[in-house]
Amino acid sequence: MRIVLIGPPGAGKGTQSARLAEQLHIPQLSTGDMLREAARLGTDTGLRAATYMKAGKLVPDEMVCGMLVERIEEPDCAHGCILDGFPRTEPQAEMLDEYLVDRGMDPPVAIEIAVEEAELMKRLASRGRSDDDEAVIRHRLRQYEALTRPLLDYYRGRGVLHSVDGHGAPDEIFLRITEAVEAFTGS
Numbered sequence: 758m759r760i761v762l763i764g765p766p767g768a769g770k771g772t773q774s775a776r777l778a779e780q781l782h783i784p785q786l787s788t789g790d791m792l793r794e795a796a797r798l799g800t801d802t803g804l805r806a807a808t809y810m811k812a813g814k815l816v817p818d819e820m821v822c823g824m825l826v827e828r829i830e831e832p833d834c835a836h837g838c839i840l841d842g843f844p845r846t847e848p849q850a851e852m853l854d855e856y857l858v859d860r861g862m863d864p865p866v867a868i869e870i871a872v873e874e875a876e877l878m879k880r881l882a883s884r885g886r887s888d889d890d891e892a893v894i895r896h897r898l899r900q901y902e903a904l905t906r907p908l909l910d911y912y913r914g915r916g917v918l919h920s921v922d923g924h925g926a927p928d929e930i931f932l933r934i935t936e937a938v939e940a941f942t943g944s
């Protein structure tokens with residue numbers, strides 16, 4: 758099973774993805790982590806990506822898609838994975854669908870973690886990462902609204918979207934997410 762977690766920056770995708778991956782015994786694929794690691798190592802892709810990330814912009818689709826495909830082909834992803842931060846644009850979602858369909862795999866299921874903007878600002882401001890200063894945060898939230906939010910309709914239209922309330926304690930949110938996953942798997 759391939760599960761896509763969708764939510765604005767600060768929604769808790771990273772934390773919840775890690776827990777879900779552990780529970781389901783499948784890997785967590787975080788494109789944000791992959792890009793930060795590539796930047797740290799100073800690879801071509803990493804250095805190019807870093808300029809976008811610092812500005813709060815999305816990294817171009819072809820760079821992220823190439824990286825994601827390379828990772829999803831690893832044997833540990835054979836039985837599924839949690840996609841954390843991918844897809845973030847409609848072309849990325851289309852690429853993923855095509856990739857899976859071409860290999861006879863089921864399309865992904867999508868879970869939205871919904872959080873209000875005021876709460877996001879509060880959480881992000883206290884996180885203190887280099888791409889977390891206020892102007893950059895605002896830009897990232899705008900990018901989410903413009904480029905990523907449309908994915909909710911994309912997946913809703915395919916009947917594979919489940920939205921959960923992302924306010925509250927991490928444990929409560931995790932419970933909502935596992936219930937949503939169970940609703941899909943029927944277990």
Ligand code: ADP
Nearest residue numbers: 766767788789790810814815816821842843845
């Ligand atoms: P957050 O969930 O806080 O936005 P991430 O670690 O998921 O943080 O992503 C950090 C940055 O990495 C994003 O702001 C963006 O620049 C880049 N990035 C990550 N995933 C993608 C993606 N799928 N497409 C484009 N850019 C991405």
